[in-house]
Amino acid sequence: MKVSVVKETASGERRVALVPETAGKLRAAGLDVLVESGAGDAAWFTDDNYAEAGAGIVGRDEALAADVVLSVGKPDEAAIAALRPGQTVIGLLAPLTDAALTASLAKAGVTALSMDMIPRTIPRAQPMDALSSQANIAGYKAVLLGAAEYDRFFPLLITAAGTARPAKVLVLGAGVAGLQAIGTARRLGAVVSAYDVRPEAKTEAESVGASFIELTSVGPASGEGGYARALTEEERQAQQEELADHIARHDVVITTAQVPGRRPPLLITEDALKRMAAGSVIVDMGSSPLGGNVAGSVPGEHVVTENGVTIIGAANLPSTMPAAASAMYARNISALLLYLVKDGELAIDTDDELQAGVIITRNGEIVHPALVKAADQGPAQA
Numbered sequence: 001m002k003v004s005v006v007k008e009t010a011s012g013e014r015r016v017a018l019v020p021e022t023a024g025k026l027r028a029a030g031l032d033v034l035v036e037s038g039a040g041d042a043a044w045f046t047d048d049n050y051a052e053a054g055a056g057i058v059g060r061d062e063a064l065a066a067d068v069v070l071s072v073g074k075p076d077e078a079a080i081a082a083l084r085p086g087q088t089v090i091g092l093l094a095p096l097t098d099a100a101l102t103a104s105l106a107k108a109g110v111t112a113l114s115m116d117m118i119p120r121t122i123p124r125a126q127p128m129d130a131l132s133s134q135a136n137i138a139g140y141k142a143v144l145l146g147a148a149e150y151d152r153f154f155p156l157l158i159t160a161a162g163t164a165r166p167a168k169v170l171v172l173g174a175g176v177a178g179l180q181a182i183g184t185a186r187r188l189g190a191v192v193s194a195y196d197v198r199p200e201a202k203t204e205a206e207s208v209g210a211s212f213i214e215l216t217s218v219g220p221a222s223g224e225g226g227y228a229r230a231l232t233e234e235e236r237q238a239q240q241e242e243l244a245d246h247i248a249r250h251d252v253v254i255t256t257a258q259v260p261g262r263r264p265p266l267l268i269t270e271d272a273l274k275r276m277a278a279g280s281v282i283v284d285m286g287s288s289p290l291g292g293n294v295a296g297s298v299p300g301e302h303v304v305t306e307n308g309v310t311i312i313g314a315a316n317l318p319s320t321m322p323a324a325a326s327a328m329y330a331r332n333i334s335a336l337l338l339y340l341v342k343d344g345e346l347a348i349d350t351d352d353e354l355q356a357g358v359i360i361t362r363n364g365e366i367v368h369p370a371l372v373k374a375a376d377q378g379p380a381q382a
Contacts, residue, residue: 002032004066005055006036006064006069010074015072015318016040016042016043017070017072017091019040019045020040020045020053024053024054026338027053027055029338030344032056033056034058034063043326061082064079065084067346070091071091072091080104083108086110089110091114092115092116093105095114095117095371096117102371106361106366109363111361111362112359112361113358113360115128115131117357118130118354119357124339125354125357130329133328133329134328135175137180137317137324138285140181141318141321142177142314143254144184146185149302149312150279153167153189155167168193169185169191169250170192170193170252171210171256172196172243172256172293173195173256173258173285174205174212175196178201182194183208185254186209192211194213215238240267240268240269240272247268250280251277255268255283258286267293268282270295273294273296279309281310282312298313336358
């Protein structure tokens with residue numbers, strides 16, 4: 001069975017789906033690995049590195065003709081047009097927010113598996129959990145971005161010229177990215193606070209060094225799959241008003257809140273921004289075309305408010321650390337692939353709850369229950 005790695009075409013995407021190490025492991029498992037020439041260049045993996053691991057270096061057409069095509073992000077229109085029925089495509093396809101892509105993959109007749117749909121509550125799926133691996137990197141890099149933009153020290157410094165107080169950092173959202181952000185900020189010497197609507201997050205945030213903020217205006221809001229549920233409009237307003245008091249007392253704020261398939265919740269309003277001190281920094285990890293956690297944030301841009309608060313729209317942070325992010329993602333995608341392979345061929349079994357959770361199209365149809373339900377309900381409102 002031929003497994004290929006294609007070069008990413010999305011603007012700014014520097015990751016690659018397999019690194020030479022994992023390509024070698026797939027070869028050892030009896031798979032024929034093909035790598036599109038230049039696929040790893042942006043992550044500092046050369047064609048020679050892949051060739052030394054036993055992979056074949058091919059052109060794009062041959063890579064897209066393989067039995068299984070691996071990618072990081074979504075295939076573009078040209079790539080989908082080149083696919084044939086019966087092929088398998090695996091990547092971070094974001095089907096909950098891109099119904100058109102899902103429909104195109106179904107029309108192409110391919111079996112599409114989306115790495116961001118891995119059922120995170122199934123223990124055997126943990127090595128395949130690409131969202132967690134990439135969120136770890138994003139949480140780390142978000143703190144570095146905030147520290148670089150903040151024009152004072154993060155740690156307490158006592159010098160002959162005087163004492164510099166430590167920065168006060170607030171992390172909103174204590175999932176995988178938030179916990180990594182807390183730990184990183186603490187290692188840099190900041191005083192860190194955290195908030196999350198999920199009560200179980202308190203112990204986790206405190207375990208990595210944060211003081212946990214508990215709001216009286218919002219009750220527990222745990223959702224499915226480790227995410228928080230979407231708040232009601234009344235809960236959102238109450239949350240925003242009470243959070244504003246805490247936000248105003250911090251120097252650097254990192255927001256990480258996301259709801260799968262929906263607009264990220266607005267946590268920092270315009271009124272909250274106006275109460276922050278000049279020189280404060282916000283890193284909005286929820287920034288996306290659908291919106292962000294911060295009023296006025298723009299994906300991929302730095303915005304400075306009239307009162308001197310810098311808002312960083314932190315889009316696709318894992319791609320800014322492509323070597324590390326690619327290595328982690330490659331382990332995730334190869335773990336899934338090897339789970340699916342039996343006797344050198346893919347053994348698709350939709351009765352397997354793990355496979356049922358990750359397969360989005362098959363035999364010309366959209367098959368994932370969440371996507372079928374969404375299609376029946378009509379287009380979602382952004």
